[in-house]
Amino acid sequence: MIRIENVTKKFKDKEAVKNLSFHIRQGEIFALLGPNGAGKTTTMRMLSTLLKATSGDIFIHGLDVKKDATEIKKNIAFLTTEIRLDGQFTPNELADFYGNLYGMDKEAIRTNKERLFTYFDITPIADKRYETFSTGMKQKTSIAICLLHDPKIIIFDEPTNGLDVLTQKQVEDFLLMEKEKGKTLVISTHILEVVEALADRVGIIIDGKNVAEGTIEEVIAANEAKDLREAFISLYERNHEMEASIVKESKKKKWW
Protein backbone atom coordinates (compact mmCIF):
# COMPACT_ATOMS: atom_id res chain seq x y z
CA MET A 1 0.00 0.00 0.00
CA ILE A 2 2.60 2.54 1.15
CA ARG A 3 6.23 1.57 0.68
CA ILE A 4 9.01 3.74 1.99
CA GLU A 5 12.30 2.35 0.69
CA ASN A 6 15.71 3.52 1.87
CA VAL A 7 14.60 7.12 2.06
CA THR A 8 17.07 9.80 3.07
CA LYS A 9 16.28 13.49 3.42
CA LYS A 10 19.02 16.07 3.79
CA PHE A 11 18.56 19.75 4.65
CA LYS A 12 21.80 21.48 3.68
CA ASP A 13 24.32 19.58 5.82
CA LYS A 14 21.80 17.99 8.19
CA GLU A 15 20.34 14.52 7.58
CA ALA A 16 16.79 14.58 9.01
CA VAL A 17 15.91 11.10 7.78
CA LYS A 18 18.49 8.38 7.20
CA ASN A 19 17.91 5.38 4.98
CA LEU A 20 14.38 4.91 6.31
CA SER A 21 12.18 1.97 5.24
CA PHE A 22 8.60 1.14 6.22
CA HIS A 23 5.76 -0.85 4.75
CA ILE A 24 2.27 0.35 5.64
CA ARG A 25 -0.64 -1.94 4.82
CA GLN A 26 -3.99 -0.99 3.37
CA GLY A 27 -6.75 -0.41 5.94
CA GLU A 28 -4.50 -0.17 8.97
CA ILE A 29 -3.63 2.63 11.35
CA PHE A 30 0.11 2.98 11.38
CA ALA A 31 1.64 5.15 14.07
CA LEU A 32 5.02 6.80 13.65
CA LEU A 33 6.61 7.22 17.04
CA GLY A 34 9.68 9.16 17.97
CA PRO A 35 11.04 11.90 20.20
CA ASN A 36 11.03 15.54 19.10
CA GLY A 37 13.33 16.11 16.11
CA ALA A 38 13.45 12.40 15.26
CA GLY A 39 12.28 12.95 11.67
CA LYS A 40 8.58 12.08 11.99
CA THR A 41 7.29 15.32 10.48
CA THR A 42 9.84 15.18 7.66
CA THR A 43 8.73 11.63 6.87
CA MET A 44 5.06 12.66 6.92
CA ARG A 45 5.80 15.61 4.64
CA MET A 46 7.56 13.33 2.19
CA LEU A 47 4.58 10.97 2.26
CA SER A 48 2.24 13.86 1.56
CA THR A 49 4.38 14.96 -1.45
CA LEU A 50 5.26 18.30 0.20
CA LEU A 51 8.92 17.34 0.46
CA LYS A 52 11.02 15.35 -1.99
CA ALA A 53 13.34 12.68 -0.68
CA THR A 54 17.03 13.28 -1.31
CA SER A 55 17.38 9.59 -2.12
CA GLY A 56 15.24 6.47 -1.90
CA ASP A 57 11.67 5.85 -3.05
CA ILE A 58 8.15 6.21 -1.72
CA PHE A 59 5.31 4.38 -3.41
CA ILE A 60 1.64 4.97 -2.60
CA HIS A 61 -0.83 2.62 -4.29
CA GLY A 62 2.05 1.70 -6.59
CA LEU A 63 2.51 5.33 -7.64
CA ASP A 64 5.86 7.03 -7.20
CA VAL A 65 5.51 10.27 -5.16
CA LYS A 66 8.23 11.90 -7.24
CA LYS A 67 6.58 11.22 -10.59
CA ASP A 68 2.87 10.94 -9.82
CA ALA A 69 2.43 13.59 -7.14
CA THR A 70 -0.75 15.05 -8.68
CA GLU A 71 -2.49 11.67 -8.84
CA ILE A 72 -1.39 10.82 -5.30
CA LYS A 73 -2.67 14.15 -3.96
CA LYS A 74 -6.19 13.24 -5.11
CA ASN A 75 -6.16 10.27 -2.75
CA ILE A 76 -4.43 11.58 0.34
CA ALA A 77 -5.17 14.02 3.12
CA PHE A 78 -2.40 15.53 5.20
CA LEU A 79 -3.18 17.33 8.39
CA THR A 80 -0.64 18.97 10.62
CA THR A 81 -0.83 21.85 13.05
CA GLU A 82 1.62 23.80 10.88
CA ILE A 83 -0.76 23.78 7.93
CA ARG A 84 -3.70 26.04 8.59
CA LEU A 85 -6.79 27.47 7.00
CA ASP A 86 -7.33 31.10 6.09
CA GLY A 87 -8.90 32.63 9.19
CA GLN A 88 -10.99 35.22 7.37
CA PHE A 89 -13.14 32.61 5.66
CA THR A 90 -16.04 30.59 7.02
CA PRO A 91 -16.09 26.77 6.97
CA ASN A 92 -18.64 26.91 4.14
CA GLU A 93 -16.42 29.17 2.03
CA LEU A 94 -13.34 27.08 2.78
CA ALA A 95 -15.15 23.90 1.81
CA ASP A 96 -16.23 25.43 -1.50
CA PHE A 97 -12.73 26.74 -2.21
CA TYR A 98 -10.86 23.53 -1.45
CA GLY A 99 -13.60 21.40 -3.02
CA ASN A 100 -13.07 23.33 -6.27
CA LEU A 101 -9.31 22.87 -6.05
CA TYR A 102 -9.87 19.11 -5.69
CA GLY A 103 -12.06 19.23 -8.81
CA MET A 104 -15.22 18.19 -6.94
CA ASP A 105 -18.63 19.08 -8.32
CA LYS A 106 -21.09 21.13 -6.28
CA GLU A 107 -23.17 18.13 -5.27
CA ALA A 108 -20.16 16.19 -4.00
CA ILE A 109 -18.99 19.22 -2.02
CA ARG A 110 -22.43 19.68 -0.50
CA THR A 111 -22.85 16.00 0.45
CA ASN A 112 -19.40 15.57 1.98
CA LYS A 113 -19.58 18.92 3.73
CA GLU A 114 -22.89 18.03 5.30
CA ARG A 115 -21.58 14.66 6.55
CA LEU A 116 -18.36 16.05 8.02
CA PHE A 117 -19.82 19.27 9.41
CA THR A 118 -22.56 17.31 11.14
CA TYR A 119 -20.13 14.83 12.68
CA PHE A 120 -17.79 17.53 13.97
CA ASP A 121 -20.60 19.90 15.13
CA ILE A 122 -19.53 22.59 12.67
CA THR A 123 -22.94 23.16 11.05
CA PRO A 124 -24.17 25.83 13.53
CA ILE A 125 -21.01 27.89 12.98
CA ALA A 126 -20.46 27.12 9.30
CA ASP A 127 -21.02 30.77 8.35
CA LYS A 128 -18.77 32.25 10.98
CA ARG A 129 -15.14 33.17 10.44
CA TYR A 130 -12.67 30.36 11.17
CA GLU A 131 -10.40 32.76 13.10
CA THR A 132 -13.09 33.25 15.75
CA PHE A 133 -13.20 29.55 16.66
CA SER A 134 -11.70 27.86 19.73
CA THR A 135 -8.62 25.63 19.28
CA GLY A 136 -10.77 22.51 19.31
CA MET A 137 -13.23 23.85 16.74
CA LYS A 138 -10.38 25.00 14.54
CA GLN A 139 -8.85 21.53 14.64
CA LYS A 140 -12.19 19.90 13.87
CA THR A 141 -12.82 22.31 10.98
CA SER A 142 -9.32 21.61 9.63
CA ILE A 143 -10.01 17.88 9.75
CA ALA A 144 -13.37 18.32 8.00
CA ILE A 145 -11.90 20.48 5.21
CA CYS A 146 -8.93 18.15 4.91
CA LEU A 147 -11.18 15.12 4.40
CA LEU A 148 -13.71 16.82 2.15
CA HIS A 149 -12.46 15.00 -0.96
CA ASP A 150 -12.89 11.63 0.74
CA PRO A 151 -9.25 10.50 0.50
CA LYS A 152 -8.17 6.85 0.69
CA ILE A 153 -5.11 7.65 2.77
CA ILE A 154 -5.11 9.96 5.76
CA ILE A 155 -1.83 11.28 7.14
CA PHE A 156 -2.18 13.08 10.47
CA ASP A 157 0.70 14.71 12.28
CA GLU A 158 -0.23 14.98 15.96
CA PRO A 159 -3.99 14.61 15.35
CA THR A 160 -5.04 15.24 18.94
CA ASN A 161 -2.45 17.83 19.90
CA GLY A 162 -3.91 20.64 22.03
CA LEU A 163 -7.40 19.15 22.14
CA ASP A 164 -9.54 18.65 25.22
CA VAL A 165 -10.50 15.12 26.23
CA LEU A 166 -13.93 15.24 24.60
CA THR A 167 -12.69 16.57 21.27
CA GLN A 168 -9.79 14.13 21.41
CA LYS A 169 -12.27 11.27 21.79
CA GLN A 170 -14.37 12.59 18.91
CA VAL A 171 -11.33 12.75 16.62
CA GLU A 172 -10.11 9.29 17.66
CA ASP A 173 -13.55 7.79 17.04
CA PHE A 174 -13.62 9.42 13.64
CA LEU A 175 -10.24 7.97 12.71
CA LEU A 176 -11.44 4.50 13.75
CA MET A 177 -14.59 4.99 11.65
CA GLU A 178 -12.47 5.88 8.64
CA LYS A 179 -10.36 2.78 9.24
CA GLU A 180 -13.56 0.70 9.28
CA LYS A 181 -14.28 2.07 5.81
CA GLY A 182 -11.01 0.53 4.62
CA LYS A 183 -8.97 3.69 4.62
CA THR A 184 -5.29 3.72 5.53
CA LEU A 185 -4.20 6.07 8.30
CA VAL A 186 -0.68 7.15 9.14
CA ILE A 187 -0.47 9.09 12.36
CA SER A 188 2.49 10.65 14.05
CA THR A 189 2.47 11.33 17.74
CA HIS A 190 4.51 11.16 20.89
CA ILE A 191 1.45 10.49 23.04
CA LEU A 192 1.69 6.75 23.68
CA GLU A 193 -1.93 6.48 24.89
CA VAL A 194 -3.11 7.64 21.48
CA VAL A 195 -0.94 5.02 19.83
CA GLU A 196 -2.23 2.26 22.08
CA ALA A 197 -5.84 3.32 21.49
CA LEU A 198 -5.61 3.58 17.72
CA ALA A 199 -2.63 1.93 16.09
CA ASP A 200 -2.53 -1.51 14.52
CA ARG A 201 1.19 -1.24 14.00
CA VAL A 202 3.92 1.19 14.93
CA GLY A 203 7.18 2.38 13.46
CA ILE A 204 9.72 4.00 15.77
CA ILE A 205 12.14 6.60 14.43
CA ILE A 206 15.10 7.81 16.42
CA ASP A 207 17.55 10.33 15.00
CA GLY A 208 16.04 9.88 11.54
CA LYS A 209 16.42 6.10 11.51
CA ASN A 210 13.89 3.30 11.67
CA VAL A 211 14.71 1.36 14.86
CA ALA A 212 11.58 -0.75 15.22
CA GLU A 213 8.48 -1.78 13.25
CA GLY A 214 5.58 -4.10 14.07
CA THR A 215 2.50 -4.44 16.21
CA ILE A 216 2.64 -2.94 19.67
CA GLU A 217 2.99 -6.44 21.14
CA GLU A 218 5.83 -7.31 18.78
CA VAL A 219 7.75 -4.14 19.67
CA ILE A 220 7.26 -4.74 23.41
CA ALA A 221 8.39 -8.37 23.09
CA ALA A 222 11.41 -7.57 20.93
CA ASN A 223 12.66 -5.14 23.54
CA GLU A 224 11.81 -7.36 26.54
CA ALA A 225 9.77 -4.51 27.99
CA LYS A 226 6.64 -4.35 30.16
CA ASP A 227 4.82 -1.92 27.91
CA LEU A 228 5.24 0.34 24.91
CA ARG A 229 6.60 3.20 27.01
CA GLU A 230 9.42 1.03 28.39
CA ALA A 231 10.16 -0.38 24.95
CA PHE A 232 10.31 3.13 23.51
CA ILE A 233 12.66 4.41 26.21
CA SER A 234 14.88 1.37 25.83
CA LEU A 235 15.06 1.84 22.06
CA TYR A 236 15.77 5.52 22.48
CA GLU A 237 18.59 5.03 24.98
CA ARG A 238 20.32 2.39 22.89
CA ASN A 239 20.01 4.10 19.52
CA HIS A 240 20.45 7.70 20.63
CA GLU A 241 23.61 6.79 22.57
CA MET A 242 24.99 5.03 19.53
CA GLU A 243 24.29 8.11 17.46
CA ALA A 244 25.90 10.39 20.03
CA SER A 245 29.05 8.26 20.18
CA ILE A 246 29.32 8.25 16.37
CA VAL A 247 29.11 12.04 16.35
CA LYS A 248 31.70 12.24 19.12
CA GLU A 249 34.00 9.90 17.21
CA SER A 250 33.66 11.81 13.96
CA LYS A 251 34.44 15.08 15.76
CA LYS A 252 37.59 13.49 17.17
CA LYS A 253 38.64 12.41 13.70
CA LYS A 254 38.06 15.87 12.34
CA TRP A 255 40.09 17.38 15.16
CA TRP A 256 43.11 15.19 14.52
Add this chain to the structure above:
Amino acid sequence: MKVVWTFVKHEIFKVIKNKKMLFSIFVMPILLVAFSLGLTSMQLEREAHADTYRVCFFNAQIREESHDMSGVILQLENGSKEEYAAFLEDKQVNLDEIFVEFMETGVNVYYNSLDGAVESLLPNIEEYMIKPYMEAAYAAGQGAGVEHFALEVVDTSDEMERKNLSLSFMLPYLLQIILFMNLVSVVGDTFAGEKERGILAKQVLTPISTNQLIFGKLLGSTLVGVSSSVIYFVILTLGDWISLKATGKAAMGIVRAALGAGQIVVMLIGFAFLSLVFVAAIVLASCFAKTVKEATNLSMIVYYIVIVAAVASAFQMGEAPIISYAIPIYNFSLFMSNVLSGTATLINGLVTAASLFVTFLILVAASVMNFSGEKAIN
Protein backbone atom coordinates in the same frame (compact mmCIF):
# COMPACT_ATOMS: atom_id res chain seq x y z
CA MET B 1 -9.24 27.54 -16.13
CA LYS B 2 -11.76 26.75 -13.40
CA VAL B 3 -8.96 26.49 -10.86
CA VAL B 4 -7.51 29.84 -11.95
CA TRP B 5 -10.95 31.45 -11.62
CA THR B 6 -11.34 29.86 -8.17
CA PHE B 7 -8.13 31.56 -7.07
CA VAL B 8 -9.14 34.89 -8.59
CA LYS B 9 -12.43 34.86 -6.66
CA HIS B 10 -10.63 33.74 -3.51
CA GLU B 11 -8.10 36.58 -3.72
CA ILE B 12 -10.79 39.20 -4.27
CA PHE B 13 -12.90 37.89 -1.38
CA LYS B 14 -9.82 37.77 0.80
CA VAL B 15 -9.27 41.50 0.36
CA ILE B 16 -12.95 42.37 0.70
CA LYS B 17 -13.13 40.43 3.96
CA ASN B 18 -10.02 42.01 5.42
CA LYS B 19 -10.87 45.51 6.61
CA LYS B 20 -7.25 46.33 7.42
CA MET B 21 -6.11 45.35 3.95
CA LEU B 22 -9.02 47.22 2.38
CA PHE B 23 -8.00 50.33 4.25
CA SER B 24 -4.28 49.99 3.58
CA ILE B 25 -4.50 49.32 -0.16
CA PHE B 26 -7.55 51.38 -1.12
CA VAL B 27 -8.33 54.12 1.39
CA MET B 28 -5.06 55.17 2.98
CA PRO B 29 -3.06 55.69 -0.24
CA ILE B 30 -5.94 57.66 -1.78
CA LEU B 31 -5.82 60.05 1.14
CA LEU B 32 -2.06 60.30 0.90
CA VAL B 33 -2.07 60.82 -2.86
CA ALA B 34 -4.79 63.46 -2.66
CA PHE B 35 -2.92 65.27 0.06
CA SER B 36 0.49 65.11 -1.61
CA LEU B 37 -0.85 66.06 -5.04
CA GLY B 38 -2.74 68.94 -3.55
CA LEU B 39 0.48 70.24 -2.05
CA THR B 40 2.41 69.58 -5.24
CA SER B 41 -0.22 71.38 -7.28
CA MET B 42 0.05 74.43 -5.07
CA GLN B 43 3.80 74.37 -5.35
CA LEU B 44 3.64 74.07 -9.13
CA GLU B 45 1.28 77.04 -9.28
CA ARG B 46 3.90 79.12 -7.50
CA GLU B 47 6.72 77.87 -9.70
CA ALA B 48 4.73 78.44 -12.88
CA HIS B 49 4.11 82.01 -11.85
CA ALA B 50 7.75 82.52 -10.96
CA ASP B 51 8.85 81.28 -14.40
CA THR B 52 7.74 84.50 -16.02
CA TYR B 53 10.46 86.39 -14.22
CA ARG B 54 13.04 83.86 -13.29
CA VAL B 55 13.81 81.95 -16.43
CA CYS B 56 16.48 83.25 -18.69
CA PHE B 57 16.05 84.59 -22.17
CA PHE B 58 15.12 82.11 -24.77
CA ASN B 59 14.81 81.63 -28.43
CA ALA B 60 12.01 80.88 -30.85
CA GLN B 61 8.32 80.01 -30.62
CA ILE B 62 6.48 83.15 -29.97
CA ARG B 63 2.75 82.78 -29.66
CA GLU B 64 1.26 85.58 -31.68
CA GLU B 65 -2.26 84.68 -30.67
CA SER B 66 -1.63 85.08 -26.99
CA HIS B 67 0.78 87.97 -26.82
CA ASP B 68 0.94 91.52 -27.91
CA MET B 69 3.52 91.42 -30.65
CA SER B 70 3.87 95.13 -31.22
CA GLY B 71 7.40 96.36 -31.35
CA VAL B 72 10.51 94.51 -32.44
CA ILE B 73 10.82 90.81 -31.96
CA LEU B 74 14.23 89.36 -31.49
CA GLN B 75 14.27 85.68 -32.15
CA LEU B 76 17.76 84.76 -31.10
CA GLU B 77 19.80 81.64 -31.21
CA ASN B 78 22.25 80.86 -28.50
CA GLY B 79 25.80 81.12 -29.72
CA SER B 80 29.15 82.85 -29.77
CA LYS B 81 29.85 86.55 -30.25
CA GLU B 82 30.61 85.95 -33.91
CA GLU B 83 27.41 84.02 -34.39
CA TYR B 84 25.42 86.84 -32.84
CA ALA B 85 27.07 89.33 -35.12
CA ALA B 86 26.32 87.09 -38.09
CA PHE B 87 22.75 86.70 -36.94
CA LEU B 88 22.22 90.45 -36.64
CA GLU B 89 23.77 91.00 -40.02
CA ASP B 90 21.74 88.24 -41.60
CA LYS B 91 18.49 89.58 -40.22
CA GLN B 92 19.55 93.13 -41.03
CA VAL B 93 18.88 94.15 -37.47
CA ASN B 94 19.95 97.68 -36.67
CA LEU B 95 20.19 97.91 -32.93
CA ASP B 96 20.64 101.67 -33.02
CA GLU B 97 17.32 102.08 -34.71
CA ILE B 98 15.60 99.61 -32.46
CA PHE B 99 16.85 101.01 -29.22
CA VAL B 100 16.34 104.61 -30.22
CA GLU B 101 12.87 103.89 -31.48
CA PHE B 102 11.87 102.00 -28.40
CA MET B 103 13.72 104.06 -25.86
CA GLU B 104 10.46 105.13 -24.36
CA THR B 105 8.46 101.91 -24.55
CA GLY B 106 11.25 99.42 -24.03
CA VAL B 107 11.96 96.19 -25.90
CA ASN B 108 10.23 92.91 -25.21
CA VAL B 109 12.40 89.86 -25.56
CA TYR B 110 10.22 86.79 -25.72
CA TYR B 111 11.19 83.31 -24.74
CA ASN B 112 9.51 79.94 -24.32
CA SER B 113 10.49 78.14 -21.14
CA LEU B 114 9.24 74.79 -22.48
CA ASP B 115 11.81 74.62 -25.23
CA GLY B 116 14.67 74.06 -22.84
CA ALA B 117 16.48 76.51 -20.62
CA VAL B 118 19.38 78.40 -22.21
CA GLU B 119 20.85 80.15 -19.23
CA SER B 120 23.66 81.71 -21.26
CA LEU B 121 21.23 83.49 -23.56
CA LEU B 122 20.51 86.42 -21.24
CA PRO B 123 24.17 87.21 -20.54
CA ASN B 124 24.86 86.81 -24.25
CA ILE B 125 22.16 89.30 -25.15
CA GLU B 126 23.44 91.70 -22.56
CA GLU B 127 27.07 91.17 -23.50
CA TYR B 128 26.79 91.05 -27.26
CA MET B 129 23.83 93.35 -27.92
CA ILE B 130 22.89 95.69 -25.12
CA LYS B 131 26.37 96.49 -23.83
CA PRO B 132 27.88 97.30 -27.28
CA TYR B 133 24.86 99.44 -28.05
CA MET B 134 25.19 101.39 -24.81
CA GLU B 135 28.93 101.79 -25.20
CA ALA B 136 28.43 103.08 -28.73
CA ALA B 137 25.70 105.45 -27.53
CA TYR B 138 27.93 106.86 -24.77
CA ALA B 139 30.89 107.14 -27.16
CA ALA B 140 28.70 109.09 -29.58
CA GLY B 141 27.64 111.37 -26.75
CA GLN B 142 24.09 110.05 -26.89
CA GLY B 143 24.20 108.24 -23.58
CA ALA B 144 21.75 110.46 -21.75
CA GLY B 145 18.73 108.39 -20.86
CA VAL B 146 20.18 105.14 -22.19
CA GLU B 147 20.53 103.77 -18.66
CA HIS B 148 16.72 103.91 -18.37
CA PHE B 149 16.33 101.57 -21.28
CA ALA B 150 13.84 98.83 -20.30
CA LEU B 151 14.29 95.24 -21.31
CA GLU B 152 11.20 93.20 -20.46
CA VAL B 153 11.26 89.42 -20.23
CA VAL B 154 8.11 87.58 -21.31
CA ASP B 155 7.53 83.85 -21.13
CA THR B 156 5.43 82.86 -24.11
CA SER B 157 4.81 79.26 -23.00
CA ASP B 158 1.37 78.07 -22.10
CA GLU B 159 0.70 77.61 -18.38
CA MET B 160 -1.10 74.34 -18.94
CA GLU B 161 1.83 73.07 -20.96
CA ARG B 162 4.18 73.95 -18.11
CA LYS B 163 2.06 71.94 -15.71
CA ASN B 164 1.94 69.10 -18.17
CA LEU B 165 5.73 69.09 -18.42
CA SER B 166 6.12 68.97 -14.66
CA LEU B 167 3.47 66.27 -14.50
CA SER B 168 5.24 64.20 -17.13
CA PHE B 169 8.28 64.06 -14.84
CA MET B 170 6.40 63.38 -11.65
CA LEU B 171 3.28 61.35 -12.36
CA PRO B 172 4.81 58.19 -13.91
CA TYR B 173 7.10 57.86 -10.93
CA LEU B 174 4.37 58.55 -8.42
CA LEU B 175 1.96 56.07 -9.98
CA GLN B 176 4.63 53.41 -10.34
CA ILE B 177 5.41 53.68 -6.66
CA ILE B 178 1.73 53.50 -5.73
CA LEU B 179 1.23 50.51 -8.00
CA PHE B 180 4.33 48.78 -6.68
CA MET B 181 3.47 49.34 -3.02
CA ASN B 182 -0.05 48.03 -3.61
CA LEU B 183 1.21 44.95 -5.33
CA VAL B 184 3.88 44.27 -2.70
CA SER B 185 1.17 44.41 -0.10
CA VAL B 186 -1.29 42.15 -1.94
CA VAL B 187 1.06 39.73 -3.72
CA GLY B 188 3.47 39.55 -0.81
CA ASP B 189 0.62 38.43 1.39
CA THR B 190 -0.73 36.02 -1.21
CA PHE B 191 2.52 34.09 -1.42
CA ALA B 192 4.88 34.85 1.46
CA GLY B 193 2.09 35.79 3.90
CA GLU B 194 0.19 32.60 3.24
CA LYS B 195 3.42 30.65 3.49
CA GLU B 196 4.12 32.27 6.85
CA ARG B 197 0.62 31.43 8.11
CA GLY B 198 0.73 27.83 6.81
CA ILE B 199 -2.06 28.41 4.26
CA LEU B 200 -0.01 28.03 1.09
CA ALA B 201 1.04 24.48 1.98
CA LYS B 202 -2.63 23.52 2.26
CA GLN B 203 -3.19 24.77 -1.30
CA VAL B 204 -0.04 23.03 -2.56
CA LEU B 205 -1.38 19.76 -1.19
CA THR B 206 -4.36 19.90 -3.56
CA PRO B 207 -3.97 18.18 -6.95
CA ILE B 208 -3.42 21.36 -8.93
CA SER B 209 -0.29 22.06 -10.92
CA THR B 210 2.33 24.62 -9.94
CA ASN B 211 1.37 26.60 -13.06
CA GLN B 212 -2.28 26.73 -12.01
CA LEU B 213 -1.36 27.73 -8.48
CA ILE B 214 1.01 30.51 -9.52
CA PHE B 215 -1.14 31.84 -12.37
CA GLY B 216 -4.32 31.71 -10.30
CA LYS B 217 -2.86 33.56 -7.35
CA LEU B 218 -0.90 35.91 -9.62
CA LEU B 219 -3.97 36.87 -11.64
CA GLY B 220 -6.13 37.30 -8.55
CA SER B 221 -3.65 39.49 -6.75
CA THR B 222 -2.89 41.45 -9.94
CA LEU B 223 -6.57 42.29 -10.35
CA VAL B 224 -6.77 43.48 -6.75
CA GLY B 225 -3.56 45.51 -6.93
CA VAL B 226 -4.32 47.06 -10.30
CA SER B 227 -7.93 47.87 -9.42
CA SER B 228 -6.60 49.64 -6.36
CA SER B 229 -4.27 51.70 -8.58
CA VAL B 230 -7.07 52.38 -11.05
CA ILE B 231 -9.16 53.74 -8.22
CA TYR B 232 -6.35 56.15 -7.30
CA PHE B 233 -6.12 57.19 -10.89
CA VAL B 234 -9.85 57.83 -11.14
CA ILE B 235 -9.76 59.74 -7.88
CA LEU B 236 -6.94 61.89 -9.23
CA THR B 237 -8.67 62.63 -12.51
CA LEU B 238 -11.99 63.33 -10.83
CA GLY B 239 -10.39 65.20 -7.98
CA ASP B 240 -10.42 68.52 -9.71
CA TRP B 241 -14.05 68.21 -10.75
CA ILE B 242 -15.08 67.21 -7.22
CA SER B 243 -13.07 70.06 -5.78
CA LEU B 244 -14.60 72.54 -8.20
CA LYS B 245 -18.11 71.41 -7.31
CA ALA B 246 -17.45 71.47 -3.61
CA THR B 247 -15.36 74.59 -3.16
CA GLY B 248 -15.32 76.40 -6.46
CA LYS B 249 -11.55 75.97 -6.60
CA ALA B 250 -9.51 73.46 -8.56
CA ALA B 251 -7.34 72.11 -5.77
CA MET B 252 -5.93 69.28 -7.89
CA GLY B 253 -6.17 70.96 -11.25
CA ILE B 254 -2.82 69.49 -12.17
CA VAL B 255 -4.21 66.20 -13.38
CA ARG B 256 -7.44 67.26 -14.97
CA ALA B 257 -5.74 70.09 -16.76
CA ALA B 258 -3.09 67.87 -18.19
CA LEU B 259 -4.67 64.58 -19.17
CA GLY B 260 -6.97 63.85 -22.05
CA ALA B 261 -9.14 60.73 -22.37
CA GLY B 262 -6.73 59.13 -24.82
CA GLN B 263 -3.80 59.70 -22.51
CA ILE B 264 -5.67 58.13 -19.62
CA VAL B 265 -6.55 55.02 -21.64
CA VAL B 266 -2.97 54.56 -22.87
CA MET B 267 -1.66 55.04 -19.33
CA LEU B 268 -4.04 52.42 -17.97
CA ILE B 269 -2.97 49.91 -20.62
CA GLY B 270 0.66 50.69 -19.79
CA PHE B 271 -0.04 50.15 -16.11
CA ALA B 272 -1.64 46.79 -16.81
CA PHE B 273 1.57 45.63 -18.49
CA LEU B 274 3.79 47.12 -15.81
CA SER B 275 1.74 45.53 -13.04
CA LEU B 276 2.31 42.10 -14.62
CA VAL B 277 6.06 42.64 -14.33
CA PHE B 278 5.79 43.88 -10.74
CA VAL B 279 3.58 40.98 -9.70
CA ALA B 280 5.83 38.40 -11.32
CA ALA B 281 8.92 39.97 -9.68
CA ILE B 282 7.26 39.92 -6.25
CA VAL B 283 6.15 36.30 -6.78
CA LEU B 284 9.71 35.34 -7.65
CA ALA B 285 10.99 37.15 -4.55
CA SER B 286 8.33 35.36 -2.48
CA CYS B 287 9.58 31.99 -3.72
CA PHE B 288 12.84 32.65 -1.88
CA ALA B 289 11.29 34.27 1.21
CA LYS B 290 9.88 32.65 4.30
CA THR B 291 8.00 35.66 5.57
CA VAL B 292 6.27 38.76 4.19
CA LYS B 293 9.11 40.84 5.63
CA GLU B 294 11.70 38.85 3.70
CA ALA B 295 9.62 39.03 0.52
CA THR B 296 9.23 42.79 0.92
CA ASN B 297 12.95 43.23 1.46
CA LEU B 298 13.75 41.18 -1.64
CA SER B 299 11.11 43.05 -3.66
CA MET B 300 12.78 46.33 -2.74
CA ILE B 301 15.30 45.57 -5.48
CA VAL B 302 12.48 46.29 -7.94
CA TYR B 303 11.61 49.44 -5.98
CA TYR B 304 15.15 50.74 -6.43
CA ILE B 305 15.00 49.91 -10.13
CA VAL B 306 11.78 51.96 -10.37
CA ILE B 307 13.47 54.94 -8.75
CA VAL B 308 16.55 54.72 -10.95
CA ALA B 309 14.42 54.24 -14.08
CA ALA B 310 12.20 57.20 -13.22
CA VAL B 311 15.17 59.46 -12.53
CA ALA B 312 16.96 58.29 -15.68
CA SER B 313 13.86 58.90 -17.81
CA ALA B 314 13.47 62.40 -16.32
CA PHE B 315 16.95 63.23 -17.54
CA GLN B 316 16.25 61.88 -21.01
CA MET B 317 16.64 64.88 -23.32
CA GLY B 318 15.13 64.84 -26.75
CA GLU B 319 13.77 61.75 -28.42
CA ALA B 320 15.08 58.52 -26.93
CA PRO B 321 16.33 55.83 -29.33
CA ILE B 322 13.88 52.98 -29.95
CA ILE B 323 16.17 50.53 -28.13
CA SER B 324 15.49 52.47 -24.90
CA TYR B 325 11.91 51.24 -25.04
CA ALA B 326 13.11 47.65 -24.80
CA ILE B 327 14.55 48.17 -21.30
CA PRO B 328 11.89 46.96 -18.85
CA ILE B 329 10.58 49.46 -16.26
CA TYR B 330 12.79 52.25 -17.65
CA ASN B 331 10.77 51.99 -20.86
CA PHE B 332 7.56 52.48 -18.89
CA SER B 333 8.82 55.72 -17.30
CA LEU B 334 10.01 56.91 -20.67
CA PHE B 335 6.81 56.02 -22.48
CA MET B 336 4.58 57.54 -19.80
CA SER B 337 6.58 60.78 -20.02
CA ASN B 338 5.94 60.69 -23.75
CA VAL B 339 2.23 60.08 -23.23
CA LEU B 340 1.93 62.97 -20.81
CA SER B 341 3.88 65.35 -22.98
CA GLY B 342 1.97 64.26 -26.08
CA THR B 343 5.00 62.82 -27.91
CA ALA B 344 4.22 59.09 -27.64
CA THR B 345 4.25 57.01 -30.81
CA LEU B 346 2.61 53.67 -31.57
CA ILE B 347 5.90 51.89 -32.21
CA ASN B 348 7.32 53.08 -28.89
CA GLY B 349 4.20 51.86 -27.14
CA LEU B 350 4.32 48.47 -28.83
CA VAL B 351 8.01 47.96 -28.05
CA THR B 352 7.37 48.95 -24.42
CA ALA B 353 4.42 46.57 -24.08
CA ALA B 354 6.27 43.70 -25.76
CA SER B 355 9.33 44.20 -23.57
CA LEU B 356 7.26 44.26 -20.38
CA PHE B 357 5.30 41.18 -21.39
CA VAL B 358 8.43 39.18 -22.23
CA THR B 359 9.91 40.20 -18.86
CA PHE B 360 6.72 39.04 -17.17
CA LEU B 361 6.91 35.64 -18.90
CA ILE B 362 10.57 35.21 -17.94
CA LEU B 363 9.85 36.06 -14.30
CA VAL B 364 6.84 33.72 -14.17
CA ALA B 365 8.88 30.90 -15.71
CA ALA B 366 11.58 31.50 -13.11
CA SER B 367 8.95 31.42 -10.34
CA VAL B 368 7.43 28.16 -11.61
CA MET B 369 10.88 26.58 -11.82
CA ASN B 370 11.77 27.72 -8.32
CA PHE B 371 8.47 26.92 -6.64
CA SER B 372 7.93 23.55 -4.98
CA GLY B 373 6.17 22.06 -2.00
CA GLU B 374 9.31 22.66 0.05
CA LYS B 375 9.02 26.38 -0.70
CA ALA B 376 5.43 26.38 0.57
CA ILE B 377 6.31 25.48 4.15
CA ASN B 378 8.52 27.13 6.70
